[in-house]
Amino acid sequence: MIAAVLFDLDDTLLDRTGSLRSFLEDQYGRFSARLGSASFQQWQERFLELDQRGYVPKSEVYPKILKAFGGDLSIAELLLADYSERCCEHARGFPHMRETLEQLRSEGLQLGIITNGWTLFQTRHINALGLDELVDACLISEAEQLRKPDARLFARAGARVGVSLQDCLFIGDNPVADILGAQGAGMQTAWIRRGLDWPADAAPNPGDTLQELHEVVELVQDSRGVSR
Ligand SMILES: [Mg+2]
Incomplete structure (x- = not known):
């Protein structure tokens, strides 16, 4: 679950x-x-x-x-x-960013962010969007000295939120760094496609595909058998 x-x-x-x-x-x-x-x-x-x-x-x-x-x-x-x-x-978030995170949190889920980038730059954006107060852990590649798709970074994030990897769902837009990376670490995945097609030269998409961020809530509720 x-x-x-x-x-x-x-x-x-x-x-x-x-x-x-x-x-x-x-x-x-x-x-x-x-x-x-x-x-x-x-x-x-x-x-x-x-x-x-x-x-x-x-x-x-x-x-x-x-x-x-x-x-x-x-x-x-x-x-x-x-x-x-x-x-x-x-900095602006996608539509329903805040409500989506608040809804997931209200259902008792641990939340986190894993991002490749510079610590100061990414931290400024995380704070500007108020995400520092909406999630339980933020892992930035420069600070962690590991980059997605390295499985060790995903494993570290799982440990940081105290959840075993098979019970973590990773949401990202990059097929290789995010989705195949998270899958390689043993997480469940959902690819947010942002109008793009899954690349023909990559391994097949192992998980769900989303159009919009708020669809994550339904996906999680379905997996947990929550009636809506
Ligand atoms: Mg991305």
Whole structure:
């Protein structure tokens, strides 16, 4: 029976693209005189393209985008530091994030987050969304010195919430790092697809597929035989 639900952060709880779009608008407004020829629309679209849903470090994205639009290359570091400090001010969760976590908690489940990323940056986002008060454990790869899909990180999270791995359900958007990683550690899984298809070159999806975050509640209730 499911006794703990563990979540990925970016693109699972945190609407990363929505948050980033909002931050970029703010940053563009403050630095536009030094960003070269790009209109805001062009700047934003190119940034999102270079960013690859967060998988390319911003230390690479800023020099590339400044170069592309003939901006002032000497401010790449400044833009990066600004991003690290202020992106969290634009953090927004997906619809029903808070209610979903509160509902799960009210049913006695342990809750946690496992995220790959920088400790300070991820902590700022976790706190900005109030997640620090909604979950029992947060594991950030830099602090833990382990990254998803490493099974040891999932095992550590299970231990942190005091639930055996087969009774943990992991929710994430990344097929390999999240879903196959959690499965490899012995957890149950649900993939939140975010409009994408499961990659053809990956092992098959071992668990459920969700469209929206709040569907987790029904999934857990069904597994626990709770009548609704
Ligand atoms: Mg993610």
